[in-house]
Amino acid sequence: MAAQLRVPRPLRDYEHIIRNDNDLQNKTDYIESNPLLWDKDDENPVNVKK
Numbered sequence: 001m002a003a004q005l006r007v008p009r010p011l012r013d014y015e016h017i018i019r020n021d022n023d024l025q026n027k028t029d030y031i032e033s034n035p036l037l038w039d040k041d042d043e044n045p046v047n048v049k050k
Contacts (some may be wrong), residue, residue: 011017018024038044 014041016023018027039046041047
C-alpha cells in the first residue's frame with residue numbers, strides 16, 4: 001500500500017493556531033467578553049429591523 005500525502009487545508013475564518021501566551025490571552029479575552037456585546041450586535045436577530 002502506497003503512503004498518501006496529506007495536503008494541509010487552509011484555515012477558515014474562525015480557526016486560528018495559538019502560537020504563544022499573548023495570543024492565548026487575546027483569544028481568551030475575546031471569548032469572555034464577546035457575549036457581553038451581543039445585545040448591541042446589529043446581526044443579532046433581536047436587533048434586526050424589519
